[in-house]
Amino acid sequence: MKNLKGKVAAITGAASGIGRALALNLADEGCHLAISDINVAGLQETADMARAWNKTVRITTHQVDTANREQVKQYAEDAAKAHGAVHLIINNAGVLLLETLEDVSYKDFEWIMGINLWGVIYGCKEFLPYLKKQDAAHIVNISSVNGIFTNPNNGPYCTAKYAVRGFTETLAQELADTRVKVACVHPGGIKTNIANNARFYKSCDPSLVREDALAIFNKAMAGTSADKAAKIIIAGIKKNKMRIMVGTDAYVLDWLKRLFPVGFQKITGRKTAAAWMKKMAGLKS
Ligand SMILES: NC(=O)c1ccc[n+]([C@@H]2O[C@H](COP(=O)([O-])OP(=O)(O)OC[C@H]3O[C@@H](n4cnc5c(N)ncnc54)[C@H](O)[C@@H]3O)[C@@H](O)[C@H]2O)c1
Numbered sequence: 001m002k003n004l005k006g007k008v009a010a011i012t013g014a015a016s017g018i019g020r021a022l023a024l025n026l027a028d029e030g031c032h033l034a035i036s037d038i039n040v041a042g043l044q045e046t047a048d049m050a051r052a053w054n055k056t057v058r059i060t061t062h063q064v065d066t067a068n069r070e071q072v073k074q075y076a077e078d079a080a081k082a083h084g085a086v087h088l089i090i091n092n093a094g095v096l097l098l099e100t101l102e103d104v105s106y107k108d109f110e111w112i113m114g115i116n117l118w119g120v121i122y123g124c125k126e127f128l129p130y131l132k133k134q135d136a137a138h139i140v141n142i143s144s145v146n147g148i149f150t151n152p153n154n155g156p157y158c159t160a161k162y163a164v165r166g167f168t169e170t171l172a173q174e175l176a177d178t179r180v181k182v183a184c185v186h187p188g189g190i191k192t193n194i195a196n197n198a199r200f201y202k203s204c205d206p207s208l209v210r211e212d213a214l215a216i217f218n219k220a221m222a223g224t225s226a227d228k229a230a231k232i233i234i235a236g237i238k239k240n241k242m243r244i245m246v247g248t249d250a251y252v253l254d255w256l257k258r259l260f261p262v263g264f265q266k267i268t269g270r271k272t273a274a275a276w277m278k279k280m281a282g283l284k285s
Contacts, residue, residue, distance in 0.1 A: 001087065001138045001181065002238055005030035008083040010075070012066050012123060013093025015042025017192030018142065020049070021230035022090055027054040029234065034079035034086065036064035037093065058083065066093045066119025067111075069126075076126040086130045088237070090140040091123035096198035098213065101155040108199060109156050116160035117167075124171060128180070137180045138237055141168040145188050145250050149257045152204040152270045172242050181240050188249035189221035190229045205274030223249055 001007065009026050013019040015037035023035050027050040035050075037043040040063050047059050060082045064075045080086050097104070097112045120141050131137035146154060147161035165184055172182035195217035203213045224247040236244035245251050257264045267273070 001136045001240070004088075004234070004238070006032070007087040008032045008034060008079070008085050009088040009090065010034045010036070010079050010086050010123075010127060011090045011092055012036050012064065012119065014046050015039040017194060017226050018187065018190060018229050018233075019090075019092040020046045021226035022092065022233060023047075023050050024053050025227070025230040025234055026088075027051075027057045027059070030054065030057060031088070032058040032083055034060045034062060034075075034083060036062040036066075036075055038063065038065050066091070066123065067114030069118075069122050072119070072122035073126045076130055080130045085134060086127060087134050087136065088138045088140070089123055089127040089131065090142070090233075091120040092140075092142045093119055094142060094144075094194070096154075096194050097156050097201075098153050098198060098203050099156070099201035100153055103201070104156055108201075111199075112156045113160055116157065117163050120164050121167060124167075131180050132178065135179060139168075139171065139175075139180060139182045140185060140233065140237060140244075141183070142185045142187070143168065145186050145253050147184070147186055148254055149264060149268055151268055151273060153202055154204075169242075181237075181242075183236060183240075183242055183244050185233055185236070185244045185246060186250055186254070187229055188224065188245075188247035188253065189217070190224050190226055190246065191218070191222040192226050195222075203274075204270050208274070221249075223247060 009031045011019050011022050014023045014035035023033055023046050035046060043061050047061050050059055062075050062078060064071045066072060094116045095112055097108055124139055141164055143164040144161040146158045147165040150158040168184035175182055195214050200210045229246045232246045233244055
């Protein structure tokens with residue numbers, strides 16, 4: 001979709017991080033917004049900020065839990081009704097959970113799959129009928145570099161993000177002959193609230209408490225700003241890229257995994273990954 005001016009974009013998880021930055025940058029492009037989140041106060045803040053960025057765009061806010069199919073269905077209906085059309089859905093809402101696959105409770109596993117996978121599936125299926133009515137439309141699903149390689153104690157997140165990639169790449173093939181373009185986004189580390197809001201039980205090194213894990217993520221891993229991430233994603237949408245990598249780390253990690261599919265999994269395994277991450281964050285081993 002080359003020109004976003006005057007189009008209507010729906011974004012989930014728009015109260016914070018990448019979702020908020022996408023809303024502001026799309027407003028800057030002249031795109032009307034139907035933004036959603038479970039966090040109503042944060043969502044209102046995003047709407048106010050977007051209005052300050054561009055007074056000419058129409059903005060509606062929608063309280064939506066993406067893990068709830070009925071709410072996502074209603075969101076699509078309300079967004080289309082309020083704006084007369086929807087051209088772009090960005091399935092962005094996501095959460096993080098650190099625990100081993102052995103010990104993770106089914107409740108926590110279902111929580112993360114509900115938001116990170118089912119939320120994406122509901123968003124695609126419920127918005128698709130509205131997108132297909134347009135001359136040009138786009139579906140953008142936010143996976144992760146963890147849709148390409150895995151880390152120990154991050155299994156539920158990796159499971160969801162690999163599944164988002166499988167779902168999105170299949171959808172792109174199925175919609176190839178339509179006017180609806182599909183993109184899968186793989187961000188590396190982005191400075192947002194995702195780690196601060198994570199359900200933290202155990203990270204890959206048992207000696208790391210929550211504060212250490214947060215310090216590692218915020219200091220050593222999250223190298224790209226949310227604003228930069230949003231600009232890269234929007235540039236990818238304009239070029240109709242099917243695969244959008246965000247951040248130098250994402251490119252490097254993707255290539256290492258391709259070159260050394262087994263060896264790379266070993267170095268991102270427990271001992272090496274934990275020692276490297278501690279060093280990067282300036283923590284004692
Ligand atoms: N930050 C990173 O390093 C990074 C890397 C790769 C992928 N991602 C992905 O980017 C996306 C955005 O995450 P972020 O980093 O901006 O995090 P963030 O925590 O800053 O923002 C996530 C937003 O999702 C919302 N949300 C959570 N549960 C929800 C639900 N049930 N329904 C609706 N909204 C809900 C939150 O309220 C929040 O506003 C996620 O899918 C995440 O997995 C992030």
